[in-house]
Amino acid sequence: MSDHALRDLLIACADTKLLLGYHYGEWTFGTPELEAAVASCSLSQAEMGHVRLLHAILKKQWDCDPDALVEIRERAEFANIAFLDRPLADWADFVAMNAVVDLAVTRVLHSLRESTVQAIQVNVAKMLDEERYHAHHGRGWFRTMAADPAQRDRLAAATARALASARVWFGPDHADLAAALKADIDGISPAGVAVRELPAPDFAKWNPVTRRIGGGAPEEEILYHLRGTRNAIFKLN
């Protein structure tokens, strides 16, 4: 992988984790059980912490400005997994985000765990340690919902959308990661949820920087909250 490709991939991981942190945080007040609310808040903090670690690596290795990556960029430059562009519709979306989208980034980080860049190697090991608990939480809820006929179809639809979105984000050279992710999900509940086979994306117009096909970006309002636009004048310097 070229130096620039590695940088862009880390930015894409940081962007996705930033959006994961936002949605987990927002859902602290929307979970069906109190324990899941506490978990969601902790998941959010972990993701935001990982963003800081990734931004520190980007600063050290490539002199990227962490503030600029969050505050100044155009919306259309964000390279997050598209599933996170909009508010989550319901709890099934949340569980698909936790079990699939979060795990997709973890799959990429796992592939970088033996990087020759020492800062990547060390920080990825730490992130993978924490991601084990994210996976455990997502899979637990996935099993519970897959076992309920009233919830199963909704979960299957959200999961199919999450997998398709991750497939595009992985890009044309990483069908292997997409297949591994699908196998991770199939391994949770082989009989419970029938997830549709992924439609093969048309990668002809895939943008390797934003990792998207034909544009797309996080909603204005999500970035407004993430950036704290309303409270900009209260920012501590």
Add this chain to the structure above:
Amino acid sequence: MPTCPFCGSADTVRETPFGTSLMVARHYCRACRSFFENIKWGDREASLDLPGFLDTDRDPERPA
């Protein structure tokens, strides 16, 4: 019951189902008279439900 993280004794009792956060329970060790908290998910990491690549005991690609 979990063993005491301070002295290793199995002579422990559960004091409360919730500790400083919802995910932990509070325990008391009768051997060394210490309080400790325990994550309710399970006493052993091995009980985590993980995809193979994140399970450090099962990861076939894990570097030696």
